[in-house]
Amino acid sequence: MNAPLPVTDTAAPQRVRQLPGPADKPPAHITVRGLYKNFNGSVIYENFDLDIPRGKFVSVFGPNGCGKSTLINLISGLIPIDGGEILFDGKTLAETRIGYVFQNYREALFPWMTAFANIEYALKLRHVPKPEAQERVRKLVAHLGVQIDLTLFPYQMSGGQQQLVSIMRALVVEPEVLFLDEPFSALDYEMTLFMREQLQRIFEETGTTMVLVSHDLEEAVYLADYVLLLSRRPARIAEYQMVPVARPRNDATLASPDFVELKRHCLEIFQREVRGS
Ligand SMILES: Nc1ncnc2c1ncn2[C@@H]1O[C@H](COP(=O)(O)OP(=O)(O)O)[C@@H](O)[C@H]1O
Ligand SMILES: [Mg+2]
Incomplete structure:
Protein backbone atom coordinates (compact mmCIF):
# COMPACT_ATOMS: atom_id res chain seq x y z
CA MET A 1 0.00 0.00 0.00
CA ASN A 2 1.25 3.45 -0.81
CA ALA A 3 2.02 5.69 2.11
CA PRO A 4 0.09 8.96 2.02
CA LEU A 5 2.14 11.90 0.82
CA PRO A 6 3.21 14.19 3.64
CA VAL A 7 1.10 17.32 3.61
CA THR A 8 4.19 19.51 3.56
CA ASP A 9 5.12 18.11 0.16
CA THR A 10 2.23 19.78 -1.60
CA ALA A 11 2.37 22.89 0.55
CA ALA A 12 6.13 23.40 0.20
CA PRO A 13 7.29 26.26 -1.99
CA GLN A 14 8.83 25.13 -5.24
CA ARG A 15 12.49 24.64 -4.50
CA VAL A 16 13.71 24.76 -8.05
CA ARG A 17 13.46 28.14 -9.69
CA GLN A 18 12.53 28.04 -13.36
CA LEU A 19 15.08 29.61 -15.66
CA PRO A 20 13.81 31.90 -18.37
CA GLY A 21 13.87 30.29 -21.79
CA PRO A 22 11.87 29.49 -24.88
CA ALA A 23 8.35 28.17 -24.36
CA ASP A 24 9.23 24.88 -26.04
CA LYS A 25 12.10 24.28 -23.61
CA PRO A 26 12.23 20.54 -22.79
CA PRO A 27 11.91 19.44 -19.15
CA ALA A 28 15.05 19.76 -17.06
CA HIS A 29 16.81 16.61 -15.97
CA ILE A 30 19.59 18.28 -14.03
CA THR A 31 19.09 21.58 -12.23
CA VAL A 32 22.06 23.56 -10.96
CA ARG A 33 21.14 26.47 -8.70
CA GLY A 34 23.36 29.02 -7.05
CA LEU A 35 26.48 26.96 -7.66
CA TYR A 36 29.59 28.27 -5.96
CA LYS A 37 33.11 26.88 -6.36
CA ASN A 38 36.53 28.32 -5.71
CA PHE A 39 40.01 26.86 -5.85
CA ASN A 40 42.32 28.48 -3.31
CA GLY A 41 40.27 31.66 -3.33
CA SER A 42 40.03 31.84 -7.09
CA VAL A 43 36.31 31.84 -7.93
CA ILE A 44 35.34 29.47 -10.74
CA TYR A 45 31.55 29.50 -10.27
CA GLU A 46 29.48 32.05 -8.43
CA ASN A 47 25.68 32.03 -8.24
CA PHE A 48 25.62 29.84 -11.34
CA ASP A 49 22.32 28.40 -12.58
CA LEU A 50 21.93 25.80 -15.31
CA ASP A 51 19.29 23.40 -16.62
CA ILE A 52 20.32 20.28 -18.51
CA PRO A 53 17.33 18.96 -20.44
CA ARG A 54 16.29 15.32 -20.26
CA GLY A 55 17.43 12.99 -23.00
CA LYS A 56 19.32 15.74 -24.77
CA PHE A 57 22.96 16.09 -25.74
CA VAL A 58 24.62 19.16 -24.26
CA SER A 59 28.10 20.19 -25.40
CA VAL A 60 30.09 22.46 -23.10
CA PHE A 61 32.44 24.85 -24.88
CA GLY A 62 34.42 27.85 -23.68
CA PRO A 63 37.83 29.41 -23.15
CA ASN A 64 40.66 27.27 -21.85
CA GLY A 65 40.59 27.12 -18.06
CA CYS A 66 37.13 28.66 -17.71
CA GLY A 67 35.80 25.71 -15.73
CA LYS A 68 34.35 23.22 -18.22
CA SER A 69 35.87 20.13 -16.62
CA THR A 70 35.17 21.57 -13.18
CA LEU A 71 31.49 21.93 -14.09
CA ILE A 72 30.98 18.30 -15.02
CA ASN A 73 33.18 17.18 -12.13
CA LEU A 74 30.97 19.15 -9.74
CA ILE A 75 27.75 17.84 -11.25
CA SER A 76 29.03 14.26 -11.23
CA GLY A 77 30.35 14.59 -7.68
CA LEU A 78 34.01 13.96 -8.51
CA ILE A 79 34.82 17.17 -6.66
CA PRO A 80 32.71 18.79 -3.92
CA ILE A 81 30.68 21.95 -4.44
CA ASP A 82 31.28 24.89 -2.08
CA GLY A 83 27.70 26.12 -2.26
CA GLY A 84 24.42 25.81 -4.12
CA GLU A 85 22.38 22.82 -5.13
CA ILE A 86 22.49 20.23 -7.89
CA LEU A 87 19.51 17.94 -8.37
CA PHE A 88 18.67 15.17 -10.81
CA ASP A 89 14.90 15.09 -11.30
CA GLY A 90 14.76 16.60 -7.84
CA LYS A 91 16.92 13.77 -6.46
CA THR A 92 20.44 13.93 -5.12
CA LEU A 93 23.46 12.50 -6.87
CA ALA A 94 23.50 9.58 -4.41
CA GLU A 95 20.07 8.54 -5.69
CA THR A 96 21.11 8.81 -9.35
CA ARG A 97 23.09 6.49 -11.63
CA ILE A 98 25.65 8.37 -13.65
CA GLU A 176 20.62 8.33 -16.35
CA VAL A 177 23.32 10.80 -17.36
CA LEU A 178 26.62 10.25 -19.14
CA PHE A 179 29.42 12.80 -18.70
CA LEU A 180 32.32 12.90 -21.14
CA ASP A 181 35.35 15.17 -20.69
CA GLU A 182 37.10 15.64 -24.04
CA PRO A 183 36.86 11.90 -24.63
CA PHE A 184 38.51 11.94 -28.06
CA SER A 185 41.29 14.44 -27.48
CA ALA A 186 44.02 11.80 -27.32
CA LEU A 187 42.90 10.05 -30.50
CA ASP A 188 44.10 10.62 -34.04
CA TYR A 189 41.77 12.42 -36.43
CA GLU A 190 40.48 9.35 -38.21
CA MET A 191 39.65 7.65 -34.93
CA THR A 192 38.06 10.84 -33.60
CA LEU A 193 35.68 10.98 -36.56
CA PHE A 194 34.83 7.32 -36.08
CA MET A 195 34.22 7.76 -32.35
CA ARG A 196 31.96 10.77 -32.93
CA GLU A 197 29.73 8.57 -35.06
CA GLN A 198 29.77 5.82 -32.43
CA LEU A 199 28.81 8.29 -29.72
CA GLN A 200 26.06 9.81 -31.85
CA ARG A 201 24.66 6.33 -32.51
CA ILE A 202 24.84 5.37 -28.83
CA PHE A 203 23.06 8.59 -27.92
CA GLU A 204 20.29 7.97 -30.42
CA GLU A 205 19.88 4.35 -29.37
CA THR A 206 19.91 4.85 -25.60
CA GLY A 207 18.35 8.31 -25.22
CA THR A 208 20.68 8.92 -22.29
CA THR A 209 21.14 12.54 -21.23
CA MET A 210 24.71 13.35 -22.26
CA VAL A 211 27.02 16.19 -21.26
CA LEU A 212 30.20 16.47 -23.33
CA VAL A 213 33.10 18.84 -22.79
CA SER A 214 34.85 19.52 -26.06
CA HIS A 215 37.58 21.89 -27.17
CA ASP A 216 36.59 21.37 -30.79
CA LEU A 217 33.74 23.70 -31.77
CA GLU A 218 32.77 21.70 -34.84
CA GLU A 219 32.50 18.55 -32.74
CA ALA A 220 30.62 20.38 -29.98
CA VAL A 221 27.99 21.67 -32.42
CA TYR A 222 27.86 18.48 -34.50
CA LEU A 223 26.95 16.25 -31.56
CA ALA A 224 24.78 18.66 -29.58
CA ASP A 225 21.14 19.45 -29.14
CA TYR A 226 22.38 22.43 -27.11
CA VAL A 227 25.78 24.09 -26.97
CA LEU A 228 26.53 25.63 -23.59
CA LEU A 229 28.97 28.46 -24.24
CA LEU A 230 30.77 29.55 -21.09
CA SER A 231 32.50 32.87 -20.46
CA ARG A 232 35.88 33.40 -18.88
CA ARG A 233 36.11 32.98 -15.10
CA PRO A 234 34.02 33.25 -13.05
CA ALA A 235 32.05 31.33 -15.61
CA ARG A 236 28.70 32.64 -16.81
CA ILE A 237 26.49 31.22 -19.51
CA ALA A 238 27.49 33.33 -22.50
CA GLU A 239 24.88 31.54 -24.59
CA TYR A 240 22.90 28.32 -24.46
CA GLN A 241 22.49 27.69 -28.15
CA MET A 242 19.95 25.21 -29.47
CA VAL A 243 21.10 23.13 -32.44
CA PRO A 244 17.92 22.35 -34.39
CA VAL A 245 19.65 20.17 -36.99
CA ALA A 246 18.13 16.79 -37.95
CA ARG A 247 19.70 13.52 -36.80
CA PRO A 248 21.44 11.36 -37.69
CA ARG A 249 24.02 13.90 -38.71
CA ASN A 250 26.72 13.07 -41.20
CA ASP A 251 29.43 14.64 -43.34
CA ALA A 252 26.79 16.49 -45.35
CA THR A 253 25.60 18.11 -42.10
CA LEU A 254 28.99 19.78 -41.66
CA ALA A 255 28.53 21.63 -44.94
CA SER A 256 24.82 22.44 -44.54
CA PRO A 257 24.01 26.17 -44.29
CA ASP A 258 22.17 25.80 -40.95
CA PHE A 259 25.10 24.02 -39.36
CA VAL A 260 27.69 26.41 -40.77
CA GLU A 261 25.69 29.39 -39.53
CA LEU A 262 25.27 27.92 -36.03
CA LYS A 263 28.97 27.19 -35.82
CA ARG A 264 29.82 30.68 -36.99
CA HIS A 265 27.49 32.17 -34.39
CA CYS A 266 29.04 30.07 -31.58
CA LEU A 267 32.52 31.07 -32.73
CA GLU A 268 31.53 34.73 -32.60
CA ILE A 269 30.29 34.36 -29.00
CA PHE A 270 33.43 32.43 -28.08
CA GLN A 271 35.74 35.07 -29.53
CA ARG A 272 33.84 37.81 -27.75
CA GLU A 273 34.23 35.89 -24.46
CA VAL A 274 37.93 35.20 -25.00
CA ARG A 275 38.60 38.83 -25.78
CA GLY A 276 36.34 39.74 -22.90
CA SER A 277 34.98 42.74 -24.74
N1 LIG B 1 41.82 20.59 -8.35
C1 LIG B 1 42.12 21.86 -8.63
N2 LIG B 1 42.83 22.62 -7.76
C2 LIG B 1 43.12 23.92 -8.03
N3 LIG B 1 42.75 24.54 -9.16
C3 LIG B 1 42.06 23.83 -10.08
C4 LIG B 1 41.71 22.46 -9.86
N4 LIG B 1 41.01 22.03 -10.94
C5 LIG B 1 40.94 23.07 -11.79
N5 LIG B 1 41.56 24.16 -11.28
C6 LIG B 1 41.63 25.47 -11.91
O1 LIG B 1 40.30 25.89 -12.17
C7 LIG B 1 40.21 26.51 -13.44
C8 LIG B 1 39.21 25.77 -14.29
O2 LIG B 1 39.75 24.49 -14.59
P1 LIG B 1 39.05 23.47 -15.59
O3 LIG B 1 37.65 23.26 -15.18
O4 LIG B 1 39.92 22.27 -15.65
O5 LIG B 1 39.10 24.27 -16.96
P2 LIG B 1 38.67 23.82 -18.45
O6 LIG B 1 37.58 24.76 -18.84
O7 LIG B 1 39.87 24.03 -19.31
O8 LIG B 1 38.24 22.39 -18.39
C9 LIG B 1 41.63 26.53 -14.02
O9 LIG B 1 42.20 27.76 -13.74
C10 LIG B 1 42.32 25.42 -13.26
O10 LIG B 1 43.69 25.69 -13.15
MG1 LIG C 1 39.10 20.60 -19.12
Missing part, protein backbone atom coordinates in the same frame (compact mmCIF):
# COMPACT_ATOMS: atom_id res chain seq x y z
CA GLY A 99 28.47 7.42 -15.99
CA TYR A 100 31.70 9.31 -16.61
CA VAL A 101 34.16 8.92 -19.48
CA PHE A 102 37.59 10.35 -18.77
CA GLN A 103 39.79 12.26 -21.15
CA ASN A 104 42.74 9.94 -20.71
CA TYR A 105 41.67 6.45 -21.70
CA ARG A 106 45.20 5.17 -21.01
CA GLU A 107 44.68 5.68 -17.30
CA ALA A 108 40.97 4.92 -17.29
CA LEU A 109 41.09 1.17 -17.94
CA PHE A 110 42.68 -1.46 -15.71
CA PRO A 111 45.64 -2.80 -17.74
CA TRP A 112 45.53 -6.22 -16.08
CA MET A 113 41.91 -6.86 -17.06
CA THR A 114 40.52 -7.78 -20.46
CA ALA A 115 38.16 -5.34 -22.16
CA PHE A 116 35.23 -7.53 -21.09
CA ALA A 117 36.38 -7.61 -17.47
CA ASN A 118 36.88 -3.84 -17.49
CA ILE A 119 33.27 -3.31 -18.55
CA GLU A 120 32.00 -5.97 -16.14
CA TYR A 121 33.87 -4.29 -13.29
CA ALA A 122 31.42 -1.38 -13.26
CA LEU A 123 28.68 -3.88 -12.33
CA LYS A 124 30.87 -5.75 -9.86
CA LEU A 125 31.29 -2.44 -8.01
CA ARG A 126 27.51 -2.32 -7.71
CA HIS A 127 27.40 -5.90 -6.39
CA VAL A 128 25.62 -7.26 -9.43
CA PRO A 129 26.03 -11.08 -9.35
CA LYS A 130 28.58 -12.34 -11.87
CA PRO A 131 26.26 -14.29 -14.22
CA GLU A 132 23.91 -11.30 -14.46
CA ALA A 133 26.82 -8.89 -14.93
CA GLN A 134 28.25 -10.97 -17.77
CA GLU A 135 24.86 -11.20 -19.42
CA ARG A 136 24.41 -7.43 -19.21
CA VAL A 137 27.82 -6.81 -20.79
CA ARG A 138 27.02 -9.23 -23.61
CA LYS A 139 23.65 -7.58 -24.19
CA LEU A 140 25.14 -4.10 -24.31
CA VAL A 141 27.86 -5.16 -26.75
CA ALA A 142 25.30 -6.87 -28.98
CA HIS A 143 22.97 -3.88 -28.77
CA LEU A 144 25.68 -1.46 -29.78
CA GLY A 145 26.99 -3.82 -32.45
CA VAL A 146 30.54 -3.17 -31.34
CA GLN A 147 33.10 -5.08 -33.40
CA ILE A 148 35.89 -5.44 -30.86
CA ASP A 149 37.46 -8.62 -29.49
CA LEU A 150 36.69 -8.12 -25.79
CA THR A 151 39.11 -10.84 -24.72
CA LEU A 152 41.96 -8.44 -25.54
CA PHE A 153 43.80 -6.45 -22.90
CA PRO A 154 43.94 -2.64 -23.21
CA TYR A 155 47.56 -2.67 -24.46
CA GLN A 156 46.48 -4.89 -27.35
CA MET A 157 43.85 -2.38 -28.48
CA SER A 158 43.98 0.92 -30.36
CA GLY A 159 43.25 4.16 -28.52
CA GLY A 160 39.82 4.37 -30.10
CA GLN A 161 38.98 0.81 -29.12
CA GLN A 162 40.08 1.53 -25.54
CA GLN A 163 37.94 4.65 -25.42
CA LEU A 164 34.99 2.70 -26.80
CA VAL A 165 35.49 0.20 -23.97
CA SER A 166 35.55 3.12 -21.50
CA ILE A 167 32.26 4.37 -22.93
CA MET A 168 30.74 0.89 -22.68
CA ARG A 169 31.93 0.59 -19.09
CA ALA A 170 30.13 3.85 -18.33
CA LEU A 171 26.98 2.72 -20.17
CA VAL A 172 26.67 -0.79 -18.75
CA VAL A 173 25.23 0.53 -15.49
CA GLU A 174 22.49 2.15 -17.59
CA PRO A 175 23.26 5.64 -16.36
Whole structure:
Protein backbone atom coordinates (compact mmCIF):
# COMPACT_ATOMS: atom_id res chain seq x y z
CA MET A 1 0.00 0.00 0.00
CA ASN A 2 1.25 3.45 -0.81
CA ALA A 3 2.02 5.69 2.11
CA PRO A 4 0.09 8.96 2.02
CA LEU A 5 2.14 11.90 0.82
CA PRO A 6 3.21 14.19 3.64
CA VAL A 7 1.10 17.32 3.61
CA THR A 8 4.19 19.51 3.56
CA ASP A 9 5.12 18.11 0.16
CA THR A 10 2.23 19.78 -1.60
CA ALA A 11 2.37 22.89 0.55
CA ALA A 12 6.13 23.40 0.20
CA PRO A 13 7.29 26.26 -1.99
CA GLN A 14 8.83 25.13 -5.24
CA ARG A 15 12.49 24.64 -4.50
CA VAL A 16 13.71 24.76 -8.05
CA ARG A 17 13.46 28.14 -9.69
CA GLN A 18 12.53 28.04 -13.36
CA LEU A 19 15.08 29.61 -15.66
CA PRO A 20 13.81 31.90 -18.37
CA GLY A 21 13.87 30.29 -21.79
CA PRO A 22 11.87 29.49 -24.88
CA ALA A 23 8.35 28.17 -24.36
CA ASP A 24 9.23 24.88 -26.04
CA LYS A 25 12.10 24.28 -23.61
CA PRO A 26 12.23 20.54 -22.79
CA PRO A 27 11.91 19.44 -19.15
CA ALA A 28 15.05 19.76 -17.06
CA HIS A 29 16.81 16.61 -15.97
CA ILE A 30 19.59 18.28 -14.03
CA THR A 31 19.09 21.58 -12.23
CA VAL A 32 22.06 23.56 -10.96
CA ARG A 33 21.14 26.47 -8.70
CA GLY A 34 23.36 29.02 -7.05
CA LEU A 35 26.48 26.96 -7.66
CA TYR A 36 29.59 28.27 -5.96
CA LYS A 37 33.11 26.88 -6.36
CA ASN A 38 36.53 28.32 -5.71
CA PHE A 39 40.01 26.86 -5.85
CA ASN A 40 42.32 28.48 -3.31
CA GLY A 41 40.27 31.66 -3.33
CA SER A 42 40.03 31.84 -7.09
CA VAL A 43 36.31 31.84 -7.93
CA ILE A 44 35.34 29.47 -10.74
CA TYR A 45 31.55 29.50 -10.27
CA GLU A 46 29.48 32.05 -8.43
CA ASN A 47 25.68 32.03 -8.24
CA PHE A 48 25.62 29.84 -11.34
CA ASP A 49 22.32 28.40 -12.58
CA LEU A 50 21.93 25.80 -15.31
CA ASP A 51 19.29 23.40 -16.62
CA ILE A 52 20.32 20.28 -18.51
CA PRO A 53 17.33 18.96 -20.44
CA ARG A 54 16.29 15.32 -20.26
CA GLY A 55 17.43 12.99 -23.00
CA LYS A 56 19.32 15.74 -24.77
CA PHE A 57 22.96 16.09 -25.74
CA VAL A 58 24.62 19.16 -24.26
CA SER A 59 28.10 20.19 -25.40
CA VAL A 60 30.09 22.46 -23.10
CA PHE A 61 32.44 24.85 -24.88
CA GLY A 62 34.42 27.85 -23.68
CA PRO A 63 37.83 29.41 -23.15
CA ASN A 64 40.66 27.27 -21.85
CA GLY A 65 40.59 27.12 -18.06
CA CYS A 66 37.13 28.66 -17.71
CA GLY A 67 35.80 25.71 -15.73
CA LYS A 68 34.35 23.22 -18.22
CA SER A 69 35.87 20.13 -16.62
CA THR A 70 35.17 21.57 -13.18
CA LEU A 71 31.49 21.93 -14.09
CA ILE A 72 30.98 18.30 -15.02
CA ASN A 73 33.18 17.18 -12.13
CA LEU A 74 30.97 19.15 -9.74
CA ILE A 75 27.75 17.84 -11.25
CA SER A 76 29.03 14.26 -11.23
CA GLY A 77 30.35 14.59 -7.68
CA LEU A 78 34.01 13.96 -8.51
CA ILE A 79 34.82 17.17 -6.66
CA PRO A 80 32.71 18.79 -3.92
CA ILE A 81 30.68 21.95 -4.44
CA ASP A 82 31.28 24.89 -2.08
CA GLY A 83 27.70 26.12 -2.26
CA GLY A 84 24.42 25.81 -4.12
CA GLU A 85 22.38 22.82 -5.13
CA ILE A 86 22.49 20.23 -7.89
CA LEU A 87 19.51 17.94 -8.37
CA PHE A 88 18.67 15.17 -10.81
CA ASP A 89 14.90 15.09 -11.30
CA GLY A 90 14.76 16.60 -7.84
CA LYS A 91 16.92 13.77 -6.46
CA THR A 92 20.44 13.93 -5.12
CA LEU A 93 23.46 12.50 -6.87
CA ALA A 94 23.50 9.58 -4.41
CA GLU A 95 20.07 8.54 -5.69
CA THR A 96 21.11 8.81 -9.35
CA ARG A 97 23.09 6.49 -11.63
CA ILE A 98 25.65 8.37 -13.65
CA GLY A 99 28.47 7.42 -15.99
CA TYR A 100 31.70 9.31 -16.61
CA VAL A 101 34.16 8.92 -19.48
CA PHE A 102 37.59 10.35 -18.77
CA GLN A 103 39.79 12.26 -21.15
CA ASN A 104 42.74 9.94 -20.71
CA TYR A 105 41.67 6.45 -21.70
CA ARG A 106 45.20 5.17 -21.01
CA GLU A 107 44.68 5.68 -17.30
CA ALA A 108 40.97 4.92 -17.29
CA LEU A 109 41.09 1.17 -17.94
CA PHE A 110 42.68 -1.46 -15.71
CA PRO A 111 45.64 -2.80 -17.74
CA TRP A 112 45.53 -6.22 -16.08
CA MET A 113 41.91 -6.86 -17.06
CA THR A 114 40.52 -7.78 -20.46
CA ALA A 115 38.16 -5.34 -22.16
CA PHE A 116 35.23 -7.53 -21.09
CA ALA A 117 36.38 -7.61 -17.47
CA ASN A 118 36.88 -3.84 -17.49
CA ILE A 119 33.27 -3.31 -18.55
CA GLU A 120 32.00 -5.97 -16.14
CA TYR A 121 33.87 -4.29 -13.29
CA ALA A 122 31.42 -1.38 -13.26
CA LEU A 123 28.68 -3.88 -12.33
CA LYS A 124 30.87 -5.75 -9.86
CA LEU A 125 31.29 -2.44 -8.01
CA ARG A 126 27.51 -2.32 -7.71
CA HIS A 127 27.40 -5.90 -6.39
CA VAL A 128 25.62 -7.26 -9.43
CA PRO A 129 26.03 -11.08 -9.35
CA LYS A 130 28.58 -12.34 -11.87
CA PRO A 131 26.26 -14.29 -14.22
CA GLU A 132 23.91 -11.30 -14.46
CA ALA A 133 26.82 -8.89 -14.93
CA GLN A 134 28.25 -10.97 -17.77
CA GLU A 135 24.86 -11.20 -19.42
CA ARG A 136 24.41 -7.43 -19.21
CA VAL A 137 27.82 -6.81 -20.79
CA ARG A 138 27.02 -9.23 -23.61
CA LYS A 139 23.65 -7.58 -24.19
CA LEU A 140 25.14 -4.10 -24.31
CA VAL A 141 27.86 -5.16 -26.75
CA ALA A 142 25.30 -6.87 -28.98
CA HIS A 143 22.97 -3.88 -28.77
CA LEU A 144 25.68 -1.46 -29.78
CA GLY A 145 26.99 -3.82 -32.45
CA VAL A 146 30.54 -3.17 -31.34
CA GLN A 147 33.10 -5.08 -33.40
CA ILE A 148 35.89 -5.44 -30.86
CA ASP A 149 37.46 -8.62 -29.49
CA LEU A 150 36.69 -8.12 -25.79
CA THR A 151 39.11 -10.84 -24.72
CA LEU A 152 41.96 -8.44 -25.54
CA PHE A 153 43.80 -6.45 -22.90
CA PRO A 154 43.94 -2.64 -23.21
CA TYR A 155 47.56 -2.67 -24.46
CA GLN A 156 46.48 -4.89 -27.35
CA MET A 157 43.85 -2.38 -28.48
CA SER A 158 43.98 0.92 -30.36
CA GLY A 159 43.25 4.16 -28.52
CA GLY A 160 39.82 4.37 -30.10
CA GLN A 161 38.98 0.81 -29.12
CA GLN A 162 40.08 1.53 -25.54
CA GLN A 163 37.94 4.65 -25.42
CA LEU A 164 34.99 2.70 -26.80
CA VAL A 165 35.49 0.20 -23.97
CA SER A 166 35.55 3.12 -21.50
CA ILE A 167 32.26 4.37 -22.93
CA MET A 168 30.74 0.89 -22.68
CA ARG A 169 31.93 0.59 -19.09
CA ALA A 170 30.13 3.85 -18.33
CA LEU A 171 26.98 2.72 -20.17
CA VAL A 172 26.67 -0.79 -18.75
CA VAL A 173 25.23 0.53 -15.49
CA GLU A 174 22.49 2.15 -17.59
CA PRO A 175 23.26 5.64 -16.36
CA GLU A 176 20.62 8.33 -16.35
CA VAL A 177 23.32 10.80 -17.36
CA LEU A 178 26.62 10.25 -19.14
CA PHE A 179 29.42 12.80 -18.70
CA LEU A 180 32.32 12.90 -21.14
CA ASP A 181 35.35 15.17 -20.69
CA GLU A 182 37.10 15.64 -24.04
CA PRO A 183 36.86 11.90 -24.63
CA PHE A 184 38.51 11.94 -28.06
CA SER A 185 41.29 14.44 -27.48
CA ALA A 186 44.02 11.80 -27.32
CA LEU A 187 42.90 10.05 -30.50
CA ASP A 188 44.10 10.62 -34.04
CA TYR A 189 41.77 12.42 -36.43
CA GLU A 190 40.48 9.35 -38.21
CA MET A 191 39.65 7.65 -34.93
CA THR A 192 38.06 10.84 -33.60
CA LEU A 193 35.68 10.98 -36.56
CA PHE A 194 34.83 7.32 -36.08
CA MET A 195 34.22 7.76 -32.35
CA ARG A 196 31.96 10.77 -32.93
CA GLU A 197 29.73 8.57 -35.06
CA GLN A 198 29.77 5.82 -32.43
CA LEU A 199 28.81 8.29 -29.72
CA GLN A 200 26.06 9.81 -31.85
CA ARG A 201 24.66 6.33 -32.51
CA ILE A 202 24.84 5.37 -28.83
CA PHE A 203 23.06 8.59 -27.92
CA GLU A 204 20.29 7.97 -30.42
CA GLU A 205 19.88 4.35 -29.37
CA THR A 206 19.91 4.85 -25.60
CA GLY A 207 18.35 8.31 -25.22
CA THR A 208 20.68 8.92 -22.29
CA THR A 209 21.14 12.54 -21.23
CA MET A 210 24.71 13.35 -22.26
CA VAL A 211 27.02 16.19 -21.26
CA LEU A 212 30.20 16.47 -23.33
CA VAL A 213 33.10 18.84 -22.79
CA SER A 214 34.85 19.52 -26.06
CA HIS A 215 37.58 21.89 -27.17
CA ASP A 216 36.59 21.37 -30.79
CA LEU A 217 33.74 23.70 -31.77
CA GLU A 218 32.77 21.70 -34.84
CA GLU A 219 32.50 18.55 -32.74
CA ALA A 220 30.62 20.38 -29.98
CA VAL A 221 27.99 21.67 -32.42
CA TYR A 222 27.86 18.48 -34.50
CA LEU A 223 26.95 16.25 -31.56
CA ALA A 224 24.78 18.66 -29.58
CA ASP A 225 21.14 19.45 -29.14
CA TYR A 226 22.38 22.43 -27.11
CA VAL A 227 25.78 24.09 -26.97
CA LEU A 228 26.53 25.63 -23.59
CA LEU A 229 28.97 28.46 -24.24
CA LEU A 230 30.77 29.55 -21.09
CA SER A 231 32.50 32.87 -20.46
CA ARG A 232 35.88 33.40 -18.88
CA ARG A 233 36.11 32.98 -15.10
CA PRO A 234 34.02 33.25 -13.05
CA ALA A 235 32.05 31.33 -15.61
CA ARG A 236 28.70 32.64 -16.81
CA ILE A 237 26.49 31.22 -19.51
CA ALA A 238 27.49 33.33 -22.50
CA GLU A 239 24.88 31.54 -24.59
CA TYR A 240 22.90 28.32 -24.46
CA GLN A 241 22.49 27.69 -28.15
CA MET A 242 19.95 25.21 -29.47
CA VAL A 243 21.10 23.13 -32.44
CA PRO A 244 17.92 22.35 -34.39
CA VAL A 245 19.65 20.17 -36.99
CA ALA A 246 18.13 16.79 -37.95
CA ARG A 247 19.70 13.52 -36.80
CA PRO A 248 21.44 11.36 -37.69
CA ARG A 249 24.02 13.90 -38.71
CA ASN A 250 26.72 13.07 -41.20
CA ASP A 251 29.43 14.64 -43.34
CA ALA A 252 26.79 16.49 -45.35
CA THR A 253 25.60 18.11 -42.10
CA LEU A 254 28.99 19.78 -41.66
CA ALA A 255 28.53 21.63 -44.94
CA SER A 256 24.82 22.44 -44.54
CA PRO A 257 24.01 26.17 -44.29
CA ASP A 258 22.17 25.80 -40.95
CA PHE A 259 25.10 24.02 -39.36
CA VAL A 260 27.69 26.41 -40.77
CA GLU A 261 25.69 29.39 -39.53
CA LEU A 262 25.27 27.92 -36.03
CA LYS A 263 28.97 27.19 -35.82
CA ARG A 264 29.82 30.68 -36.99
CA HIS A 265 27.49 32.17 -34.39
CA CYS A 266 29.04 30.07 -31.58
CA LEU A 267 32.52 31.07 -32.73
CA GLU A 268 31.53 34.73 -32.60
CA ILE A 269 30.29 34.36 -29.00
CA PHE A 270 33.43 32.43 -28.08
CA GLN A 271 35.74 35.07 -29.53
CA ARG A 272 33.84 37.81 -27.75
CA GLU A 273 34.23 35.89 -24.46
CA VAL A 274 37.93 35.20 -25.00
CA ARG A 275 38.60 38.83 -25.78
CA GLY A 276 36.34 39.74 -22.90
CA SER A 277 34.98 42.74 -24.74
N1 LIG B 1 41.82 20.59 -8.35
C1 LIG B 1 42.12 21.86 -8.63
N2 LIG B 1 42.83 22.62 -7.76
C2 LIG B 1 43.12 23.92 -8.03
N3 LIG B 1 42.75 24.54 -9.16
C3 LIG B 1 42.06 23.83 -10.08
C4 LIG B 1 41.71 22.46 -9.86
N4 LIG B 1 41.01 22.03 -10.94
C5 LIG B 1 40.94 23.07 -11.79
N5 LIG B 1 41.56 24.16 -11.28
C6 LIG B 1 41.63 25.47 -11.91
O1 LIG B 1 40.30 25.89 -12.17
C7 LIG B 1 40.21 26.51 -13.44
C8 LIG B 1 39.21 25.77 -14.29
O2 LIG B 1 39.75 24.49 -14.59
P1 LIG B 1 39.05 23.47 -15.59
O3 LIG B 1 37.65 23.26 -15.18
O4 LIG B 1 39.92 22.27 -15.65
O5 LIG B 1 39.10 24.27 -16.96
P2 LIG B 1 38.67 23.82 -18.45
O6 LIG B 1 37.58 24.76 -18.84
O7 LIG B 1 39.87 24.03 -19.31
O8 LIG B 1 38.24 22.39 -18.39
C9 LIG B 1 41.63 26.53 -14.02
O9 LIG B 1 42.20 27.76 -13.74
C10 LIG B 1 42.32 25.42 -13.26
O10 LIG B 1 43.69 25.69 -13.15
MG1 LIG C 1 39.10 20.60 -19.12
